[in-house]
């Protein structure tokens with residue numbers, strides 16, 4: 001029989017945000033009583049108008065900022081993917097960039113090679129391992145950033161408008177890529193977007209308005225509500 005602690009662990013959400021408040025130093029309040037939870041192994045999206053606080057919330061989750069009050073809990077290792085991959089990729093080639101993320105871990109050359117190859121296969125980039133970063137498309141760069149997180153054994157991915165700079169084909173490619181990582185690798189993902197079309201690939205979504213989650217649930221229900229609101 002499982003102990004109570006073990007049973008709790010199984011059912012605990014991968015991401016749990018409880019009653020977060022955040023003000024900028026100038027006093028303007030961005031997040032107020034903001035709460036959400038993302039179940040383990042699911043793909044959830046965070047929507048909201050410009051300025052509603054989505055990026056601030058992600059920076060709080062990344063611990064780049066600290067909330068005035070409230071708590072944030074993760075079940076697992078967290079990795080981030082930002083809007084502009086050029087701010088995230090630092091090495092000259094695809095393989096070197098993914099390996100660079102592993103320097104802090106004491107791994108043998110063989111272990112590093114295995115992790116790099118495994119994570120690049122997960123995002124269908126294995127054949128581009130030696131390609132210079134500058135010769136990649138925006139979508140391929142985002143996939144390298146994701147591979148970096150997977151190589152570090154991240155099981156939770158936080159992505160802040162990762163498709164904002166992509167053309168429609170690469171946009172579709174990236175969202176289906178993350179969807180398959182969630183399905184096939186048990187990854188949990190929280191994906192910030194303002195594109196309603198991307199909702200179809202999610203298990204559920206949160207709508208943020210003036211720093212508060214005002215609606216959440218199945219993508220089709222949220223979509224109906226958003227379409228109704230805008231008409």
Ligand SMILES: Nc1ncnc2c1ncn2[C@@H]1O[C@H](COP(=O)(O)OP(=O)(O)O)[C@@H](O)[C@H]1O
Nearest residue numbers: 024026030048049050051052053054055056057
């Ligand atoms: N460094 C900052 N200092 C002060 N205000 C900021 C800063 N960054 C963002 N803001 C403000 O916080 C609010 C939320 O911004 P943000 O989280 O970027 O929204 P979103 O990502 O939903 O567009 C906006 O009103 C924005 O102007």
Ligand SMILES: [Mg+2]
Nearest residue numbers: 054055056161
């Ligand atoms: Mg933003």
